[in-house]
Amino acid sequence: xxxVQTEIPEGFTRSAGGGHTEEYYLNxxxxxxxxxxxxxxxxxxxxxxxxxxxxxxGYIHRSIEKMAExxxxxxxxxxTDRLDYLSCHMTNLGLCLAIEQGADVGVPERAEYIRIIxxxxxxxxxxxxxxxxxxxxxxxxxxxxxxxxxxxxxTDLFExxxxxxxxxxxxxxxxxxxxxxxEFIPRILKICEHMKTTLDEYDNLVSKNMIIRERTQGVGxxxxxxxxxxxxxxxxxxxxxxxxxxRKDEPYGIYNRFDFDVPLGATGDCYDRYTVRIEExxxxxxxxxxxxxxxxxxxxxSKEKPNYKIPKDEHSFSSVETARGNFxxxxxxxxxxxxxxxxxxxxxxxxxGAINDMASGYKLADLVTVLATLDPVIPDIDR
Amino acid sequence: xxxxxxxxxxxxxxRPQSRPQNMGAFTPxxxxxxxxxxxxFYAYFIKRPIVGAFxxxxxxxxxxxxxxxxxxxxxxxxxxNRDTLTMPPAFRGQxxxxxxxxxxxxxxxxxxxxxxxxxxxISVLPMKNIANKKVLGKYIYRxxxxxxxxxCVEACPFDAIRMGNDFEHATVDKDSLVMVLNxxxxxx
Numbered sequence: 001x002x003x004v005q006t007e008i009p010e011g012f013t014r015s016a017g018g019g020h021t022e023e024y025y026l027n028x029x030x031x032x033x034x035x036x037x038x039x040x041x042x043x044x045x046x047x048x049x050x051x052x053x054x055x056x057x058g059y060i061h062r063s064i065e066k067m068a069e070x071x072x073x074x075x076x077x078x079x080t081d082r083l084d085y086l087s088c089h090m091t092n093l094g095l096c097l098a099i100e101q102g103a104d105v106g107v108p109e110r111a112e113y114i115r116i117i118x119x120x121x122x123x124x125x126x127x128x129x130x131x132x133x134x135x136x137x138x139x140x141x142x143x144x145x146x147x148x149x150x151x152x153x154x155t156d157l158f159e160x161x162x163x164x165x166x167x168x169x170x171x172x173x174x175x176x177x178x179x180x181x182x183e184f185i186p187r188i189l190k191i192c193e194h195m196k197t198t199l200d201e202y203d204n205l206v207s208k209n210m211i212i213r214e215r216t217q218g219v220g221x222x223x224x225x226x227x228x229x230x231x232x233x234x235x236x237x238x239x240x241x242x243x244x245x246x247r248k249d250e251p252y253g254i255y256n257r258f259d260f261d262v263p264l265g266a267t268g269d270c271y272d273r274y275t276v277r278i279e280e281x282x283x284x285x286x287x288x289x290x291x292x293x294x295x296x297x298x299x300x301x302s303k304e305k306p307n308y309k310i311p312k313d314e315h316s317f318s319s320v321e322t323a324r325g326n327f328x329x330x331x332x333x334x335x336x337x338x339x340x341x342x343x344x345x346x347x348x349x350x351x352x353g354a355i356n357d358m359a360s361g362y363k364l365a366d367l368v369t370v371l372a373t374l375d376p377v378i379p380d381i382d383r
Numbered sequence: 384x385x386x387x388x389x390x391x392x393x394x395x396x397x398r399p400q401s402r403p404q405n406m407g408a409f410t411p412x413x414x415x416x417x418x419x420x421x422x423x424f425y426a427y428f429i430k431r432p433i434v435g436a437f438x439x440x441x442x443x444x445x446x447x448x449x450x451x452x453x454x455x456x457x458x459x460x461x462x463x464n465r466d467t468l469t470m471p472p473a474f475r476g477q478x479x480x481x482x483x484x485x486x487x488x489x490x491x492x493x494x495x496x497x498x499x500x501x502x503x504x505i506s507v508l509p510m511k512n513i514a515n516k517k518v519l520g521k522y523i524y525r526x527x528x529x530x531x532x533x534x535c536v537e538a539c540p541f542d543a544i545r546m547g548n549d550f551e552h553a554t555v556d557k558d559s560l561v562m563v564l565n566x567x568x569x570x571x
Contacts, residue, residue, distance in 0.1 A: 075501035078532035142446055149457050163475035163546065169532050177537065178473065205442045210435030 011054035012044055021047045026364075030059045034137045034368045037378030039352070041367070048363050053356045057349075061382040068342040073099050073308045073331075074172070076342065080329075081167040083344060084380040086126040087322035089118050092171040094320040094329040095342075097252055099173040102316030102331060103308045110298040111175035112254045116291045117188065118161070118170065119320075120284040124195065125154040126323035127281050130375045134274065135206050137372035138215055143206050150198055153191055157184070173308050175301030185292050192285045192292075199281060207278065216270035220358045220370035223268060230354040233347050234325025236374060239276045240268030246321035257294075258287045273373040307337055324348055324375060346380045470548040475531045478505075478524055479547040480564040488565055489543040492519040499538035504529045510568060519569035526552070526560040 009025055029040040038059035044052040064083065068076050073095075080095050081088040093115060100107065107115075132147025155165045160181050162170040170177055206212055222232070227240040237244055245262045247255040263279035265272030310316060312335030319328035325347025334340040351374050359370040422431075449455050461468075470476070480488050492509040503525075510520030533546050544564070554560065 071501050075499075075534065078501065078530060078534070146449075152457065160471040160473060163471070163473040163533065164531070167531075177533075181471075181473070201445055205445050208438045209442055210431070210438045213438075 009042055009054070011042065012052055023051060028367070030056075034371055035378075036133065036371070036376055039376065039378050039381070041355070043364070043367065045364065048365075050360050050362055050364055050367055052360055053367070055352050055355060057352065057378075057381050059382070060379050062379075064383045065342055065344060069338060069340065072337050073103075073310070073339060076339070077171065078167065078169040080344075081169055082379060083346060083383060084322055084324065084327065084348070084377050085166055086129060086377055087122055087324065087327075088166070088168050089122040089170060090320050090322040091327055091344075092168065093119060093253075094318050094322075094327050094344075095331075096171045096173050097318035097320065098316045098329045098331045099308050099310070101318060102310035102314050102333060103173065103305075105174045105305075105308065106302050107174055108299040108302055109296050111300050111302075113291055113295045114176050114180060114300060115171065115253055116255065116258070117180075117288060117295070118158075118176075120287045120291070121154055121157065121188065123284045123323045124281050124288075125151050125158075127277050127284075128154070130277060130323075131202065131206070134372040134375075135212070137368050138212060140206065140209075140212070143202075146202070146205070150195070153194075157187060157191070160184075172301060172304075174304070175299070177301075179300040185295060188288060189292055192288050195281070195285055199278065202278065207275070213271065215366075215369055216274060216373070218267075218269050218271075219362055219366045220270045220273075220373065221268050222354055222358045226354065226357045227268065230357070231350040232325070232354055233350065234321065234323070235273055235276045235280060236325065236347075236351050236354070238263060239265035239272035241265060246319055246326050250319065252318065252320055258290050260284075260287050270369050270373045277375075309333075309335070309337065310339070311335060319345075322347065324351070324377065324380070344383060346383065348374075348376045348378075348380045352376060352381055470550065472548070474546070474548050474550070475533050476547040476549045477526050477529065477531070477552065478535060478544050478564070480522060480544050482566055486566055488519075488569065489541045490519045490522060490565060490569055491541060491543070492517060492569060493540070495538045495540065496535035496544060499534045501532065501534065502528045502530060505535060512568070519565055521568075522564040524562055524564050526562065527557060 012025075023044055023046050026043045026045055027040065028043055029035045030038040032039075035041065040056040040059065042054040042056060043050055062082070064079050067079060071079070077092055077095055080091040083091050099105065128147045128151040132144040132151075135141075135143030135147070158168060159165050161184070162168045162177060222236070222240050224241045227237050227242055232240070232242075233244065233246075241264055243262060243264055246252070247260075248262055260283045263276045263283065265276050310331060310333035312333065314333050316331045316333075317328065319326050321327075326345070327347060328345035330341075330343040330345070331339050332341045355370060355374065358374075359367045362370075459468075480490065482488050490507075492507050494507045494509075497505045497507050505525075506521075506523040507519065508521040508523065509517045512518045531546070536545055
């Protein structure tokens with residue numbers, strides 16, 4: 001009996017040999033600060049060099065898609081907060097767009113603008129948190145505090161807007177729960193103005209830092225072909241040179257009215273993923289300024305219905321661009337109050353699949369860098 | 384002169400030592416070509432330490448600027464500033480039922496909130512009053528099951544309940560989280 005073959009852990013391919021030392025397996029996670037949650041990575045190592053990575057997911061599975069079948073469409077919105085909790089306005093919007101499409105609900109002009117403003121604020125907020133965590137994973141604690149300081153201002157705005165800091169539950173089919181509070185737009189513009197100088201400061205603090213550059217440039221390269229075959233979207237795909245942004249290519253809401261650029265990377269290494277996200281914050285500020293300028297008066301929600309029902313055998317589909325990529329919602333209805341099935345397509349699941357292509361061949365410390373630039377949100381992977 | 388190669392013992396993958404200058408031109412050939420380029424003596428041993436040291440000093444300057452700037456302090460001394468701490472009016476704490484001066488509430492036991500709740504947090508127990516009319520007997524709210532989504536408040540047509548502004552919910556007694564919100568039975 002071939003003992004060696006039975007000793008290979010599940011998911012790994014057979015080693016080709018030729019390493020410098022005896023290969024061994026290491027378990028990273030599920031409780032590890034740099035995995036950003038309960039993600040477990042099995043790593044095959046040759047000395048300190050990563051040979052192969054097998055991600056194990058499912059530690060925070062809450063069967064949200066199954067729970068969705070027993071709750072009405074409105075009751076499902078607060079469950080989408082728990083998917084990608086750093087871009088929950090966008091995931092709320094994804095489900096709301098699908099309900100609006102299926103139940104044929106219109107949205108007032110002002111509500112469309114509020115949605116854009118809130119979503120772009122959330123994108124900046126999510127990228128700020130990522131920026132801090134990225135620097136902390138690489139060993140720079142100061143940047144973590146600075147990132148959270150700026151994020152706090154946006155979180156305070158959200159707290160005044162919808163009463164929560166993390167699980168917003170703000171959008172509804174046909175608009176939003178409430179109108180913008182007083183003095184909201186001037187405060188957003190103030191934050192935008194402040195963020196412009198802050199982002200330049202961030203460039204000097206982290207982007208131009210030689211240690212960060214040496215640790216990220218040429219590390220964790222994901223080629224364009226591999227990114228496409230893994231289904232990567234969002235900043236990860238754009239860093240590899242794929243010009244795909246749901247806001248540009250399949251505009252939802254009123255994104256086609258705004259003038260913004262889609263930043264692209266050249267090599268697909270960790271530094272490209274970093275610069276793409278920093279540039280995305282600048283583009284979000286551009287969208288915010290245009291949206292705040294054009295914000296019309298009017299209703300914030302179309303006429304409320306007690307129950308939103310999608311007709312029998314109607315399939316409605318929506319995809320939105322969260323801070324991490326393409327988040328799609330697919331609702332199948334059997335004509336009742338509750339949906340027959342809701343399927344969420346999360347960007348992080350595809351990104352975790354690509355981690356073997358990105359990090360194998362580099363050192364174990366580079367795996368932490370790759371994970372940090374992927375910006376994974378584990379509850380979004382498991383659902 | 385050998386340049387230190389930190390990836391010497393790793394398999395030859397596409398690993399450029401420097402980023403291509405033509406941003407946007409992404410071809411496998413350009414990448415393979417780039418793999419062969421090694422940093423020159425000047426770039427590695429003279430330019431890199433100078434640029435590196437300058438970048439570190441710039442970062443330290445920003446840190447020092449923030450350290451000396453007393454107006455940039457954002458820390459809130461939480462347990463000490465408890466008296467002055469106010470939450471925004473829209474803040475979603477636990478569900479409360481406001482009572483007026485006479486101790487009356489507006490609930491009519493229509494159970495719309497009970498139907499709107501995704502978790503079965505609310506139980507509205509109606510009763511018959513002397514005139515044999517349906518009024519609210521007990522409004523049971525299980526805070527340990529609540530996700531604070533405020534769907535019940537949106538469903539209420541009489542503004543009988545709202546989300547409170549209290550956020551200190553920690554307790555050692557789980558039973559204290561199941562509460563009766565109305566002080567006395569309904570009048571309406």
